[in-house]
Amino acid sequence: PAPQPVNPVAGPAATISSAEPDSKTLDSYLQKFYSTEAGRQVAFVPSASAAQPFDLLLINICSMAWDDLDAVGMRDNKLLQQMDV
Structure with missing residues (x-):
């Protein structure tokens, strides 16, 4: 499929004013x-x-670490064991 054109959207800099x-x-x-x-x-x-x-499963969790998985008891989760983590 052909790439879809991207319509630029005003970013934060365009919407920020000097208001408190x-x-x-x-x-x-x-x-x-x-x-x-x-x-x-x-x-x-x-x-x-x-x-x-x-099949593709993409988990995008910003800054997830092994310590985070340990903290919630998910380090040995069967689903995560099947993945290239």
Whole structure:
């Protein structure tokens, strides 16, 4: 499939004003973020082939470490043992 064009969205620098960071200002930033993000969509096109060559599970957890898995008792989790972690 052809790559989809990316429409630039105004980033934080474009939305920051000199207003004091009080609750009203922060709520305004949050609502502007929600309004901007509400229009974003990703189309997941079905595969042309019924048979998939592989299964893929991607877990993206920022800064997860072995100590974190130890802390929650998940270091020896059967699912994680099957993965290249």
